Amino acid sequence: MRAAYFRGNEVIELVDIPKPELAPGEVLIRVGANGVCGSDRKILRGGHDLVPGHEVSGTVVEVTPGCTTPIGARVAVYIPRYCGVCEYCQSGRGNLCPNKPGLLGWATNGGYAEYMALPERNALRIDDRLTLDQGVLLLDTLGTSSHGLRLARAAEAGSALVIGAGPVGMGAVAYLRAVGVPDVYVSELSDYRLEVARGYGAIPVNPSREDLETRIRDSHPYGVDLVVEAVGSLPTIWQSFDMVRPGGRISLVGEYWGPITYEGAKRAWMINDITLIRSFYFTIPEFYENQQMILDGKLNTAPLASHSYPLEQIAEAYKLFATGNSVKIMVRP
Ligand SMILES: [Zn+2]
Ligand SMILES: [Zn+2]
Known part of the structure; x- marks a missing residue:
């Protein structure tokens, strides 16, 4: 599959790498959109060993035994790798889990690739009436x-x-x-x-x-x-x-x-x-509350997804972002 790597000094390279193998409890998504983020600047300059991209939405194409998410479900990726059992996780606050071993898309391969593997519990369902871009906006932006x-x-x-x-x-x-x-x-x-x-x-x-x-x-x-x-x-x-x-x-x-x-x-x-x-990131219930605000017509997302580029032009996306003449730029593998 095609994937982008940040090589340092703002050099972005596109390469072919194998499709991810799933660990138990994981699902595979076909990435629909990945948002360009200011927090990528550090690894854009310094380089990164993994596929970057942490504002991801996509469609589930493969699941592991025990997963209940149907193939074809559209999801947004909640990045804290929360434990699911501590008191924070039990109340939906995976962002505060003290047992989280890093963040998806930072400590693992992220969304600047055709496919991304993630734990099923990090795959938050996007309502049928919303787009994959709105799924991305529900992450860091909103x-x-x-x-x-x-x-x-x-x-x-x-x-x-x-x-x-x-x-x-x-x-x-x-x-x-x-x-x-x-x-x-x-x-x-x-x-x-x-x-x-x-x-x-x-x-x-x-x-x-x-x-x-x-x-x-x-x-x-x-x-x-x-x-x-x-x-x-x-x-x-x-x-x-x-x-x-x-x-x-x-x-x-x-x-x-x-x-x-x-x-x-x-x-x-x-x-x-x-x-x-x-504050840091957001809770899982808030993701669904914000989704409801969009569905109720209270929260207008139209001006937020301002531009989009195919993965092959990811470098252009970061150049535009640096000018300030954009809001959220979507990159589509
Ligand atoms: Zn971000
Ligand atoms: Zn926890």
Whole structure:
């Protein structure tokens, strides 16, 4: 089967490799779509020994004895390799399983290939009325963002600021509007993405042309109820503290592995009752709740899957992603 490898220095190579062999309890999917993700940047530069791709949907083509998923079922791949028996897994929170040996598509071969093997319990069913692209959007784009937002009680917010409108940030915009948050500011350097945010009824701000704090404080003198940090950088984490109102909440959904130091700390951060929420991925029940929100017409996914490329043109997909003129780009093996 055809598969892509990241060789380092942004070199992507297409090769033919054998179709995966299934271990007990696994199913084989024919990959329908794999979403391009900002978190791939590190392995795009540094190289990776396995087939990358962790935002995957596809159709089940083979199962192992004991599996109940029918051939032909359309599924999205939930990446935490959760144990299924601990108290977190029992409550659907495989993202928090302390026994998870890595993530599918990172610690195992992922979705930049014609076929992918995965444990049956990681194959989440996509409703017949939804597309395989929507299955991908229910993962990092909508799943990761809405999880952080649910923890932050986003539906209670009257105002919010999303910093960074890449796929996860734009997923946050879509979710915030779906749950009825009236004033959603979006700070983003790409005018393409700002236009998509405007389409969701958000208030676009390009901080290269306009002072974000002035813009927000014109209407919200104390700051916003909720800040969603979707860049994953220390300066934007600091910025979140400056933009949130006393008593407000900050949801960190951007990928940031570094130390959260407080060199730029201000007195106001100490005395303002700020709730800081760091979340990871999402729970399995949330996947189905979000699916229902799409089916009910509350959550509009149309603007989120902005482009698509065949696997043979995966390098083009990453070039486009680097320009910022896209939301979620689908690669189709
Ligand atoms: Zn991702
Ligand atoms: Zn577990």
